Amino acid sequence: MIQINELHKSYRMGSNELHVLKGINLDIKEGEFVSIMGSSGSGKSTLLNIIGMLDVAERGEYILDNVPIENLSEKKAAIYRNKFLGFIFQSFNLINYKNAAENVALPLYYQGISRKIRKEKSLYYLEKVGLADWAHHLPSELSGGQKQRVAIARALASEPKVLLADEPTGALDTKTSYEVMDFLQGINDEGKTILVVTHEPDIADMTKRIVQLKDGVIEKDTFVEQVRASEHV
Amino acid sequence: MFDLDRWREILQTINKNKLRTLLAGFTVTLGILIFTILFGMGNGLKNTFYEAFQDDAQNTIFIYPGFAKKPFKGFKENRRIEFENEDLDFLKEKFEGRIQHITARIRKGVTAKYKNEYGNYTVRAVHPSHQYIEQTDIEKGRYVNENDIKTDARIAVIGRLVEKDLFGNEDALGEYFNIEGIIYRVVGVFSDKGSGDREERTIYTPVSTTQLIYKNTEKIDQINLMYDINIGANGARKLSKEIEKELKKKHNVAPSDQNGIYVRNQIEDLEETLNVANVLQIIVLWIGIGTLFAGVIGISNIMVYIVKERTKELGIRKALGAKPSSVIGMILQETIVVTLLFGYIGLLIGNLILNSMGNKLEDWFITNPNVSQGTIIGATIILVLSGLIAGYIPARRAAKVKPIVALRDE
Ligand SMILES: Nc1ncnc2c1ncn2[C@@H]1O[C@H](COP(=O)(O)OP(=O)(O)OP(=O)(O)O)[C@@H](O)[C@H]1O
Ligand SMILES: [Mg+2]
Numbered sequence: 288m289i290q291i292n293e294l295h296k297s298y299r300m301g302s303n304e305l306h307v308l309k310g311i312n313l314d315i316k317e318g319e320f321v322s323i324m325g326s327s328g329s330g331k332s333t334l335l336n337i338i339g340m341l342d343v344a345e346r347g348e349y350i351l352d353n354v355p356i357e358n359l360s361e362k363k364a365a366i367y368r369n370k371f372l373g374f375i376f377q378s379f380n381l382i383n384y385k386n387a388a389e390n391v392a393l394p395l396y397y398q399g400i401s402r403k404i405r406k407e408k409s410l411y412y413l414e415k416v417g418l419a420d421w422a423h424h425l426p427s428e429l430s431g432g433q434k435q436r437v438a439i440a441r442a443l444a445s446e447p448k449v450l451l452a453d454e455p456t457g458a459l460d461t462k463t464s465y466e467v468m469d470f471l472q473g474i475n476d477e478g479k480t481i482l483v484v485t486h487e488p489d490i491a492d493m494t495k496r497i498v499q500l501k502d503g504v505i506e507k508d509t510f511v512e513q514v515r516a517s518e519h520v
Numbered sequence: 521m522f523d524l525d526r527w528r529e530i531l532q533t534i535n536k537n538k539l540r541t542l543l544a545g546f547t548v549t550l551g552i553l554i555f556t557i558l559f560g561m562g563n564g565l566k567n568t569f570y571e572a573f574q575d576d577a578q579n580t581i582f583i584y585p586g587f588a589k590k591p592f593k594g595f596k597e598n599r600r601i602e603f604e605n606e607d608l609d610f611l612k613e614k615f616e617g618r619i620q621h622i623t624a625r626i627r628k629g630v631t632a633k634y635k636n637e638y639g640n641y642t643v644r645a646v647h648p649s650h651q652y653i654e655q656t657d658i659e660k661g662r663y664v665n666e667n668d669i670k671t672d673a674r675i676a677v678i679g680r681l682v683e684k685d686l687f688g689n690e691d692a693l694g695e696y697f698n699i700e701g702i703i704y705r706v707v708g709v710f711s712d713k714g715s716g717d718r719e720e721r722t723i724y725t726p727v728s729t730t731q732l733i734y735k736n737t738e739k740i741d742q743i744n745l746m747y748d749i750n751i752g753a754n755g756a757r758k759l760s761k762e763i764e765k766e767l768k769k770k771h772n773v774a775p776s777d778q779n780g781i782y783v784r785n786q787i788e789d790l791e792e793t794l795n796v797a798n799v800l801q802i803i804v805l806w807i808g809i810g811t812l813f814a815g816v817i818g819i820s821n822i823m824v825y826i827v828k829e830r831t832k833e834l835g836i837r838k839a840l841g842a843k844p845s846s847v848i849g850m851i852l853q854e855t856i857v858v859t860l861l862f863g864y865i866g867l868l869i870g871n872l873i874l875n876s877m878g879n880k881l882e883d884w885f886i887t888n889p890n891v892s893q894g895t896i897i898g899a900t901i902i903l904v905l906s907g908l909i910a911g912y913i914p915a916r917r918a919a920k921v922k923p924i925v926a927l928r929d930e
Binding site: 336339341342361362365366368369370374376380381382384385389393394396397398402441445 | 525528529532533536537832833835836837838839840841842843844845846922923924927
């Protein structure tokens with residue numbers, strides 16, 4: 288699903304150059320559940336943003352679902368993001384003046400899907416994350432865990448090939464973190480490819496593969512026995 | 521533009537962020553409000569100017585005969601030229617398309633009497649058209665009409681001061697009085713505020729009546745005409761020349777003779793009036809454009825601020841698949857909607873204020889209902905254009921928002 292070869296990325300700040308990714312090689316198959324770990328500043332978010340086409344690599348190759356991602360126009364990138372990817376962020380990033388259902392329906396709006404179907408789908412996915420009764424509530428009326436579940440529903444609504452989550456549990460307490468992971472595991476069980484950035488080992492243990500970043504390269508890449516979140520809820 | 525979902529999206533944004541929208545719209549309302557009031561007052565000013573300086577119609581030509589100084593075609597020099605009714609008919613026919621009104625004029629100094637009062641006045645024997653050329657305001661009764669001409673009616677339309685002198689506090693209308701021994705009935709009283717007392721001591725009678733009474737001639741002293749103002753100053757000059765040429769030919773006056781026939785026009789005055797009116801219009805227009813521009817800059821600035829405030833939201837939208845064109849369209853359309861909405865409010869309030877500023881202004885402002893309809897269409901076009909201009913910079917800014925930057929957790 289995702290093939291990355293010799294990926295480099297550096298940031299220029301004035302005359303200084305910060306080499307963040309120094310040759311990343313990563314191959315992720317369909318249906319995998321991968322966590323990316325590493326100390327703060329190791330480049331986890333940078334890597335995820337490149338995979339998410341929110342940022343571009345400097346050098347190297349990135350192939351998503353057999354489509355080489357290079358020299359994309361902003362428009363092309365928007366279309367690909369919309370079609371291939373679902374995003375989950377640490378701070379949820381819901382639009383505060385739209386209710387849960389409208390937030391979930393937003394990526395569908397950008398897919399050009401009719402209003403009626405948007406409504407149906409958004410309700411379907413809200414139900415999937417157990418928030419059907421909260422469809423007409425604004426984000427400000429939801430708890431952190433509920434907000435993240437709305438964000439998950441939104442990421443799922445466009446039926447992406449890959450789900451990208453940057454510290455999805457970073458702003459949540461342990462209990463709600465496990466609830467969110469429980470959802471992600473359920474989605475992964477259904478066959479969806481998921482990448483999660485985290486620096487919490489217990490969260491990483493709930494995925495199936497842990498990639499350790501250090502000094503801009505992959506230090507360790509191990510497949511692990513998945514801990515089911517449901518056992519801890 | 522006609523994407524229903526886009527409209528819903530924008531209306532929701534506007535609706536859910538009322539304070540912000542109000543703030544943005546306020547500058548537009550203010551701009552349009554000032555624009556409307558200035559424009560209304562400018563129009564009022566222009567009308568006042570017309571009223572004050574343009575007492576008589578200026579698109580007029582006066583023609584009167586003199587003495588031919590040069591011999592021509594066997595006719596001797598120092599010959600008196602005279603006009604008759606047929607000269608008027610001749611001009612009427614010859615220049616039909618360009619002449620709006622034409623009248624003969626015969627002038628007599630007379631003594632008029634009513635009961636024990638009498639005084640010296642000027643009688644002007646005229647056709648009904650004279651009213652339009654002199655712009656005589658009838659205070660009561662009526663002016664000379666066609667029927668009076670046909671029947672040689674012994675009627676008179678007297679000036680306000682004639683009524684005051686002869687009739688005192690009595691109402692002259694319908695009364696009979698005496699001009700040089702002949703009894704006339706007063707059918708109307710006129711005023712002519714712009715032209716002074718002399719004008720209001722004039723008595724108008726039908727041209728035919730005067731011709732009959734005074735030796736039953738066909739002679740007339742002068743021909744006055746009003747031409748279609750649309751022919752412009754140059755058209756009027758040309759018309760004057762043609763009239764002079766035709767009348768000289770008809771009366772056997774040498775073309776080079778300066779004295780045989782006089783054709784006087786007021787083109788210089790007319791041009792001056794038109795110029796001053798134009799200058800006023802230009803000043804008003806520039807002030808209007810200035811305020812409108814200020815409004816545009818105002819909303820543009822606030823929209824830029826709003827875009828900045830919405831950076832995160834725009835980043836989210838982009839991460840979820842909003843194309844740059846979609847973001848540009850959204851901000852542009854939002855600006856146009858806000859501009860239009862609040863522009864109309866400004867227009868409405870402006871009109872209400874103008875209307876409440878007193879009857880006079882109202883009269884000036886709403887001179888022609890067709891204009892106000894055109895104004896609304898014009899205003900809509902101007903507002904949409906303003907919104908487009910105002911939205912351009914903020915929309916560009918919005919399109920440049922980078923999702924990673926926008927979504928970076930602080
Ligand atoms: N836009 C940028 N400009 C300059 N430097 C940047 C930029 N984005 C990231 N960096 C730097 O690149 C390095 C990697 O950043 P990145 O956000 O990928 O780290 P991370 O592994 O996600 O860290 P954390 O666990 O704290 O989120 C950091 O040193 C950061 O300061
Ligand atoms: Mg990070």
